[in-house]
Amino acid sequence: xxxxxxxxxxxxxxxxxxxxxxxxxxxxxxxxxxxxxxxxxxxxxxxxxxxxxxxxxxxxxxxxxxxxxxxxxxxxxxxxxxxxxxxxxxxxxxxxxxxxxxxxxxxxxxxxxxxxxxxxxxxxxxxxxxxxxxxxxxxxxxxxxxxxxxxxxxxxxxxxxxxxxxxxxxxxxxxxxxxxxxxxxxxxxxxxxxxxxxxxxxxxxxxxxxxxxxxxx
Amino acid sequence: xxxxxxxxxxxxxxxxxxxxxxxxxxxxxxxxxxxxxxxxxxxxxxxxxxxxxxxxxxxxxxxxxxxxxxxxxxxxxxxxxxxxxxxxxxxxxxxxxxxxxxxxxxxxxxxxxxxxxxxxxxxxxxxxxxxxxxxxxxxxxxxxxxxxxxxxxxxxxxxxxxxxxxxxxxxxxxxxxxxxxxxxxxxxxxxxxxxxxxxxxxxxxxxxxxxxxxxxxxxxxxxxxxxxxxxxxxxxxxxxxxxxxxxxxxxxxxxxxxxxxxxxxxxxxxxxxxxxxxxxxxxxxxxxxxxxxxxxxxxxxxxxxxxxxxxxxxxxxxxxxxxxxxxxxxxxxxxxxxxxxxxxxxxxxxxxxxxxxxxxxxxxxxxxxxxxxxxxxxxxxxxxxxxxxxxxxxxxxxxxxxxxxxxxxxxxxxxxxxxxxxxxxxxxxxxxxxxxxxxxxxxxxxxxxxxxxxxxxxxxxxxxxxxxxxxxxxxxxxxxxxxxxxxxxxxxxxxxxxxx
Numbered sequence: 001x002x003x004x005x006x007x008x009x010x011x012x013x014x015x016x017x018x019x020x021x022x023x024x025x026x027x028x029x030x031x032x033x034x035x036x037x038x039x040x041x042x043x044x045x046x047x048x049x050x051x052x053x054x055x056x057x058x059x060x061x062x063x064x065x066x067x068x069x070x071x072x073x074x075x076x077x078x079x080x081x082x083x084x085x086x087x088x089x090x091x092x093x094x095x096x097x098x099x100x101x102x103x104x105x106x107x108x109x110x111x112x113x114x115x116x117x118x119x120x121x122x123x124x125x126x127x128x129x130x131x132x133x134x135x136x137x138x139x140x141x142x143x144x145x146x147x148x149x150x151x152x153x154x155x156x157x158x159x160x161x162x163x164x165x166x167x168x169x170x171x172x173x174x175x176x177x178x179x180x181x182x183x184x185x186x187x188x189x190x191x192x193x194x195x196x197x198x199x200x201x202x203x204x205x206x207x208x209x210x211x212x213x214x215x216x217x
Numbered sequence: 218x219x220x221x222x223x224x225x226x227x228x229x230x231x232x233x234x235x236x237x238x239x240x241x242x243x244x245x246x247x248x249x250x251x252x253x254x255x256x257x258x259x260x261x262x263x264x265x266x267x268x269x270x271x272x273x274x275x276x277x278x279x280x281x282x283x284x285x286x287x288x289x290x291x292x293x294x295x296x297x298x299x300x301x302x303x304x305x306x307x308x309x310x311x312x313x314x315x316x317x318x319x320x321x322x323x324x325x326x327x328x329x330x331x332x333x334x335x336x337x338x339x340x341x342x343x344x345x346x347x348x349x350x351x352x353x354x355x356x357x358x359x360x361x362x363x364x365x366x367x368x369x370x371x372x373x374x375x376x377x378x379x380x381x382x383x384x385x386x387x388x389x390x391x392x393x394x395x396x397x398x399x400x401x402x403x404x405x406x407x408x409x410x411x412x413x414x415x416x417x418x419x420x421x422x423x424x425x426x427x428x429x430x431x432x433x434x435x436x437x438x439x440x441x442x443x444x445x446x447x448x449x450x451x452x453x454x455x456x457x458x459x460x461x462x463x464x465x466x467x468x469x470x471x472x473x474x475x476x477x478x479x480x481x482x483x484x485x486x487x488x489x490x491x492x493x494x495x496x497x498x499x500x501x502x503x504x505x506x507x508x509x510x511x512x513x514x515x516x517x518x519x520x521x522x523x524x525x526x527x528x529x530x531x532x533x534x535x536x537x538x539x540x541x542x543x544x545x546x547x548x549x550x551x552x553x554x555x556x557x558x559x560x561x562x563x564x565x566x567x568x569x570x571x572x573x574x575x576x577x578x579x580x581x582x583x584x585x586x587x588x589x590x591x592x593x594x595x596x597x598x599x600x601x602x603x604x605x606x607x608x609x610x611x612x613x614x615x616x617x618x619x620x621x622x623x624x625x626x627x628x629x630x631x632x633x634x635x636x637x638x639x640x641x642x643x644x645x646x647x648x649x650x651x652x653x654x655x656x657x658x659x660x661x662x663x664x665x666x667x668x669x670x671x672x673x674x675x676x677x678x679x680x681x682x683x684x685x686x687x688x689x690x691x692x693x694x695x696x697x698x699x700x701x702x703x704x705x706x707x708x709x710x711x712x713x714x715x716x717x
Contacts, residue, residue, distance in 0.1 A: 055380065055381065057380070058377075058378050060374065060377065060378050062374050063374075063378075064374045064375050064377060064378030065375060065378075066375045066391065066392055066395045066396055067396070068395040068396060068398055068399060069391070069395045073391065073395075076391075077375075077378075077379055077380075077383075077391050077392065078380060079380070080379060080380060080383035080384065080387040080388065080391060081379075081380045081381065081382040081383040081384070081387075083387075085384045085386045085387050088384070088386075088387040088390070088391065089386065089387070089390055092390055092391065132378070135378070139380055
C-alpha cells in the first residue's frame with residue numbers, strides 16, 4: 001500500500017475543504033481525480049503529496065518553474081538530489097554534455113525542440129506546462145503526482161504527454177478536467193464533489209455519462 | 218444624540234491620516250525654522266555667482282588628462298568598493314535571520330562613507346584601502362538588508378517542486394536565486410551609481426577621485442575647470458547603461474585594482490594604536506573611572522546635544538523642503554503634464570541635480586553664501602527632491618485617466634497627486650534617514666551639525682571624542698530609521714521601494 005487515509009478531514013491553514021475522506025492507493029495504480037473546479041481536487045492532491053515519500057515526481061498546477069532559468073536547467077532540476085552539489089553548480093554555469101543530450105532528446109520528444117536554452121519565462125503557457133512534465137519525467141522514480149498537467153495544451157499534445165507519463169511511471173495520480181482523457185489513461189476514477197468523494201470506481205466500469213453528475217451546477 | 222449633531226459631524230471635512238501626518242511634519246519644520254541659522258554671510262554673493270555662471274558656460278576641457286584621471290580613479294574606487302560591499306552583503310544576507318548580523322548591518326550602514334573614511338584614515342593613512350573600505354563597509358550593510366529582503370520575498374513555488382533531498386546549495390542556486398537574480402542585479406547597478414557619487418565625494422578628504430580635483434579647482438576659483446569636471450561626471454552617469462555591461466564588468470573589475478596604487482605605507486602599529494589606545498576615552502586610558510563620567514557629561518553638554526540639536530533641526534527643514542520640491546518638480550518629467558520637448562528639459566535638469574552629490578552641491582552653495590544652514594538646506598532638498606520627483610514622475614506615467622479628465626492644476630490636484638501621494642510619502646520616509654546621515658556629514662563643511670564636531674575632534678587628534686560622536690550619529694540614524702518604519706506601517710505605505 002502506497003497511501004492510506006481513513007475518515008480524515010483535509011484542508012490547509014485551518015480551512016477544512018474535504019470532509020471524512022477515506023482513500024487508499026496501491027503501487028502501480030493509475031488514478032484520475034475528476035470533478036468541477038473548486039470541488040477540492042487540488043487540496044486532496046497537495047495532501048497526498050505531503051504524505052508521499054520524498055521521491056515522488058511532481059507536476060504542480062502552477063508548474064513551479066524558475067522563469068529566469070532555461071528549459072534545460074528547469075528540467076535538470078528534477079535530478080538535483082541525485083547529483084553532487086558541485087556537479088549541480090557546474091552544470092548551472094556550464095551545461096554538461098551528457099545532460100544536454102539526454103534532456104535535449106526528452107524535450108524534443110515532447111515537442112519542445114529548439115527551445116532548450118530559452119528562458120522558460122519566455123515560453124508559452126503550453127510550453128511551460130510541457131517543461132514541468134519533462135522535469136517530472138526526467139526526475140523519474142516510481143510515482144508521479146500531477147495537478148491538471150494537460151490543462152494548457154491541445155488534445156494531441158495532451159495524449160502525447162499522458163502517453164509519456166504512462167511509459168515512465170508505474171503509479172500515476174493526476175487531477176484532470178478532461179473526462180475522456182481520464183477514462184482513457186487511468187485504471188481508476190475518483191470523483192470529487194462538494195468536498196467529498198462521490199465516486200471511486202475502476203475506469204473500465206464507467207462510461208462518459210456516468211461522470212456527468214459531477215459537473216452539474 | 219439629536220440628528221442635527223450627526224449631520225454636523227458628517228458634513229465636517231475629514232482629512233486622511235496621510236494628510237494629517239504631512240501637516241504635522243510641516244508644523245515641526247516651521248518650528249525648527251525658528252531655531253535655525255539661515256543667512257548669507259559672504260560679502261558679495263552676486264559677483265561670485267556671476268563668476269560661477271560664467272564658468273558653467275565656458276567649461277575648460279583643455280586639461281583633459283586631469284579630467285580623465287579623475288574619472289578613472291572615481292570609477293575604480295566605486296567599482297572595487299561596491300564589489301566588496303555587494304559581495305560582503307550577499308554573504309551577510311544569508312545570515313540575516315541572526316539578530317546580531319541584522320544589528321551589525323544596521324549599525325555599519327548608519328555611519329556615512331565619509332565618517333568611515335575618516336576612521337580608516339587614522340588607521341591606514343591615505344591609502345586606496347581607506348577609500349575602498351569606506352565604500353565597502355556601509356554598502357555591505359545596505360546590500361545585506363536589501364538582498365535578504367529580496368530573497369525572502371522570492372517566489373517559493375519552484376522550490377516546492379524541487380525533489381526532496383536536493384541539498385541546500387543546489388536548491389538555493391537553482392530554485393531560489395534565479396527567481397530574484399534580475400532584481401539583485403538591478404539593485405546592485407543602482408548601488409554602483411550611488412558608489413560613483415560616494416567615490417567622487419571621497420576626493421574631498423584626500424582620495425584621488427573627482428572631489429579632490431573639484432575642491433582644488435574651486436579653491437583656486439577656476440570655475441571653468443570645475444564645470445568641466447562636473448560635466449564629465451554627468452556624462453559618465455548618463456552613459457552608465459551603455460558602458461556598464463554584464464560581460465564588460467569582469468574586465469573592469471580585473472583592471473580597476475591596477476589604478477588603485479600608491480598612497481602611504483600601511484603600518485600595523487598605527488592600526489594597533491588606534492584600536493587599543495586612540496579611541497579609548499582619555500580618562501579610561503589612565504584608569505580614571507570617575508573622570509570618565511565627567512568626560513561623558515561634558516561631551517554631552519558641549520558637543521553631543523548641540524550637534525544632535527542642529528542635525529535634527531536641519532534634517533526636518535530639509536525633509537519638508539525636499540517634499541515641497543519633489544511635488545513641484547515631478548510634473549516636469551510626467552507625460553500627464555508636458556510633451557516630449559518639455560519633458561526632455563525636465564529630465565536634463567533632474568539628472569544634473571540628482572547626479573550631483575549633496576556634499577558637492579552644499580560645497581558650491583557654501584562658496585556662494587558662506588557658512589549657515591542655508592547651503593545645506595538648499596543642497597539637501599534639491600538633490601533629494603530631484604530623486605523623489607524623478608520616481609514620482611515615472612510613477613505618474615502609469616496612471617490611467619478617464620478621457621474627460623481636467624487639465625493643469627485641476628489635473629494635478631484632483632487626479633494625479635491624490636493617486637500618488639501614498640507612494641510619495643513612502644519615498645520621502647525612506648529618504649528621511651538618508652537626509653539625516655547626509656546632514657550630519659555636511660558638518661565637515663562648517664555647519665554645526667554632528668559632523669562639525671567630529672571633524673574638529675579629529676583635527677585636534679582627539680579620536681576618542683570623534684568615535685564617540687560617530688557612535689551617537691549612528692544611534693540617531695537608527696532611531697530615525699525605526700520611526701520612519703513605524704510611520705510607514707501606520708500609514709500602510711510600507712511597500713518595498715526599489716531604487717530610493
